[in-house]
Amino acid sequence: MSFLRAVIVIMAKDLRIEARQRTALLTTVTFAILVQLIFVFARPAGELALSVIGPSVLWVMLTFSSIVVLNRGFLLEREHGALDGILLAPVSRVAFFWGKWLANTLLVLAVLAVAFPLWVLFFGLPVGMALLGVLGTVVLALAGFTAAGTLFSAMTARTRYAELLLPVLLLPFLIPPLFAGTSGSLRLLQGRPFEEIAGWLRILVIYDVAFLALASLLFPHVVDE
Amino acid sequence: MTLDSAAATRSIRRGRLLTLVALLGLAGLYVLAIQFTPTERFQGLAQKIFYVHPPAAYAMQLAFVVTGVTSALYLWLRDPRLDAVAEASAEVGMWMGAIVVITGPIWGRPAWGVWWAWDPRLTFTLIELMVFAGYFALRTAVQEPEERAKFAAVVGITALVLVPFNHLTVYLFASQHPTPVVLDPSALGSPDKKLPPAMLRTFLTGMGVFTLLYLGFVMQRYGIGVRRLIREYDHAS
Amino acid sequence: MLTHPLVRATGLVRRFGLIRALDQLSLEVRVGELVLLLGANGAGKTTLLRALAGLVRPLRGRVQVCGRDVHAEPGARGAVGFLSHHAMVYDDLTPRENLRFHAALHRLDGAEREIEAALELVGLIDRADLPARGFSRGMLQRLALARTDLHRPPLLLLDEPFTGLDPVAADTLRQRIATWRTADRGIIAVTHDPAAIWTLATRVVVMQHGRIVHDQPRSGDLMDVRPTLDRWFVA
Numbered sequence: 001m002s003f004l005r006a007v008i009v010i011m012a013k014d015l016r017i018e019a020r021q022r023t024a025l026l027t028t029v030t031f032a033i034l035v036q037l038i039f040v041f042a043r044p045a046g047e048l049a050l051s052v053i054g055p056s057v058l059w060v061m062l063t064f065s066s067i068v069v070l071n072r073g074f075l076l077e078r079e080h081g082a083l084d085g086i087l088l089a090p091v092s093r094v095a096f097f098w099g100k101w102l103a104n105t106l107l108v109l110a111v112l113a114v115a116f117p118l119w120v121l122f123f124g125l126p127v128g129m130a131l132l133g134v135l136g137t138v139v140l141a142l143a144g145f146t147a148a149g150t151l152f153s154a155m156t157a158r159t160r161y162a163e164l165l166l167p168v169l170l171l172p173f174l175i176p177p178l179f180a181g182t183s184g185s186l187r188l189l190q191g192r193p194f195e196e197i198a199g200w201l202r203i204l205v206i207y208d209v210a211f212l213a214l215a216s217l218l219f220p221h222v223v224d225e
Numbered sequence: 226m227t228l229d230s231a232a233a234t235r236s237i238r239r240g241r242l243l244t245l246v247a248l249l250g251l252a253g254l255y256v257l258a259i260q261f262t263p264t265e266r267f268q269g270l271a272q273k274i275f276y277v278h279p280p281a282a283y284a285m286q287l288a289f290v291v292t293g294v295t296s297a298l299y300l301w302l303r304d305p306r307l308d309a310v311a312e313a314s315a316e317v318g319m320w321m322g323a324i325v326v327i328t329g330p331i332w333g334r335p336a337w338g339v340w341w342a343w344d345p346r347l348t349f350t351l352i353e354l355m356v357f358a359g360y361f362a363l364r365t366a367v368q369e370p371e372e373r374a375k376f377a378a379v380v381g382i383t384a385l386v387l388v389p390f391n392h393l394t395v396y397l398f399a400s401q402h403p404t405p406v407v408l409d410p411s412a413l414g415s416p417d418k419k420l421p422p423a424m425l426r427t428f429l430t431g432m433g434v435f436t437l438l439y440l441g442f443v444m445q446r447y448g449i450g451v452r453r454l455i456r457e458y459d460h461a462s
Numbered sequence: 463m464l465t466h467p468l469v470r471a472t473g474l475v476r477r478f479g480l481i482r483a484l485d486q487l488s489l490e491v492r493v494g495e496l497v498l499l500l501g502a503n504g505a506g507k508t509t510l511l512r513a514l515a516g517l518v519r520p521l522r523g524r525v526q527v528c529g530r531d532v533h534a535e536p537g538a539r540g541a542v543g544f545l546s547h548h549a550m551v552y553d554d555l556t557p558r559e560n561l562r563f564h565a566a567l568h569r570l571d572g573a574e575r576e577i578e579a580a581l582e583l584v585g586l587i588d589r590a591d592l593p594a595r596g597f598s599r600g601m602l603q604r605l606a607l608a609r610t611d612l613h614r615p616p617l618l619l620l621d622e623p624f625t626g627l628d629p630v631a632a633d634t635l636r637q638r639i640a641t642w643r644t645a646d647r648g649i650i651a652v653t654h655d656p657a658a659i660w661t662l663a664t665r666v667v668v669m670q671h672g673r674i675v676h677d678q679p680r681s682g683d684l685m686d687v688r689p690t691l692d693r694w695f696v697a
Binding site for chain 1: 512515516517518519536537538539540542544546548549550551552553554555559563564566567568569593602609
Binding site for chain 2: 148151152155156158159160161165168169170171172173175176179180183203207210211214218221222
């Protein structure tokens with residue numbers, strides 16, 4: 001119980017700080033919208049239907065927005081040695097990890113709350129149950145994304161090249177969930193039967209479990225001296 | 226768990242000797258492959274790459290597994306020598322991976338008609354190379370040796386867990402991706418498909434030679450790594 | 463009296479590469495003691511303090527605070543207060559929010575009144591609801607002082623707490639240490655300026671190459687002891 005409480009306290013602290021620094025969140029939302037715009041104009045007009053590239057754009061946007069959010073998470077723990085403040089508290093390192101992970105995941109979802117409806121609008125997607133499925137796929141993929149990202153950002157934040165290092169380290173790890181997510185979403189939007197989608201969802205779930213467990217295990221080593 | 230300069234020198238010397246033997250073996254492998262092994266009927270001379278390409282791929286995978294295992298051991302025992310082994314193995318693995326992605330297209334061009342066809346094995350190697358490019362980027366970005374070793378170990382372990390996901394992804398990707406296959410690549414992939422004994426013998430020689438090359442390189446690189454650490458610590462104290 | 467010491471560190475070993483930061487080090491500190499921890503740069507003082515606080519994980523040995531292992535039981539860290547030259551606060555939160563976060567981590571329920579009192583005590587009550595961004599070094603350190611003592615830890619670890627403080631802030635801190643010293647707490651202080659709290663200290667410990675080379679009750683004037691202490695700093 002005290003574990004869960006610590007997770008929530010740490011998460012709430014991050015969300016409060018992000019809510020206060022409105023610029024960061026607004027900029028990330030703007031960035032997510034711009035990624036979509038860039039894709040629309042990078043496509044030879046009329047050559048490729050928007051609905052076909054739709055899922056790809058969604059997942060590329062998700063990837064880059066996640067990296068922007070993750071980059072910030074541990075940089076703020078560097079202010080005045082704040083990280084030590086949490087490590088000194090009677091709270092397990094694993095609870096610390098889950099709190100950071102939850103905050104990062106919720107922040108990406110907050111960006112998505114604006115970017116997702118716009119994506120539906122821009123790419124002319126039919127509003128319906130399929131979209132709910134896509135959203136579910138996004139949440140599933142996001143869990144594993146942010147688990148690996150939270151672990152890595154705790155390390156890159158301690159270096160001088162944090163903003164550059166995180167994407168280089170993280171992007172190869174995002175290829176499996178990215179591919180499963182894109183493939184699953186495309187089939188959902190094409191209205192294929194569930195059996196064709198179940199396999200992709202299974203990959204996402206296994207990836208989430210594997211990387212959440214691994215990150216929980218390794219995170220204490222990263223923050224302990 | 227002390228870093229011993231004399232032991233580093235010994236490791237470099239032994240590594241050199243082993244590499245020399247391996248290089249002689251490599252020369253022998255070329256002669257064996259070109260002179261004493263029959264030329265494949267459909268693929269012609271390009272097929273000779275088969276005696277270098279898969280052994281390099283195997284050496285790369287071996288290297289990254291060794292990095293993953295020594296990384297885990299490092300987090301447990303905190304012995305700087307384990308970090309030096311992990312680093313050495315990762316670097317040699319990068320070079321082996323480079324051989325794979327360079328020789329692949331050389332065979333792919335005559336066989337498939339294109340240099341790069343998103344073949345699962347090549348794609349897998351490319352992703353692994355990117356993972357370890359990140360590993361080395363992180364290493365260069367961290368000044369303090371203890372922290373560098375710790376962070377690198379975390380990436381080394383995580384990279385090992387990524388391997389099965391990567392395998393799955395590239396094969397699923399390839400199965401959906403229309404590749405311009407001129408020749409069935411599976412005819413080449415497995416040596417048990419009634420491969421003539423001469424070809425099998427040459428192939429196995431290749432595997433042995435690359436194992437020796439891997440070991441020789443890692444021993445040298447390990448010695449260099451230990452020397453660097455000693456210099457760093459001397460500088461710090 | 464307590465039967466067990468406040469802190470008991472046994473056989474701590476920690477190397478940073480070739481440097482021995484902690485070399486088979488053992489130390490016990492009891493309630494009512496103020497241990498002045500001295501030593502040359504790189505002697506391992508900060509590593510020892512951070513190991514006692516659970517921040518540095520020793521390769522061998524264990525640290526018990528109030529009888530509980532700080533590395534194995536997160537709960538044991540609740541008995542430690544750590545004040546360093548880092549304030550460990552967030553710029554975007556107000557002093558009150560920073561203290562609330564700290565209280566929540568320490569599972570202090572309904573700590574509003576204590577937070578109010580702590581802010582009053584360090585003289586930050588007027589700025590309690592303004593973000594800490596732009597606070598001066600002295601103000602940040604006062605906030606850090608409030609944070610360190612909010613959960614009333616029996617053990618206080620001070621790592622160069624006077625660094626960068628203006629005379630007024632330094633004096634406030636000195637008074638605070640004096641209060642702690644008489645109030646059934648145990649204190650270990652690392653400082654390169656022993657004069658600041660010399661008269662408050664009860665015991666002087668000197669470290670060299672990760673070992674304790676001198677451990678005596680504090681006696682007499684700093685000026686008289688200085689030559690004895692200085693020989694540890696030559697190396």
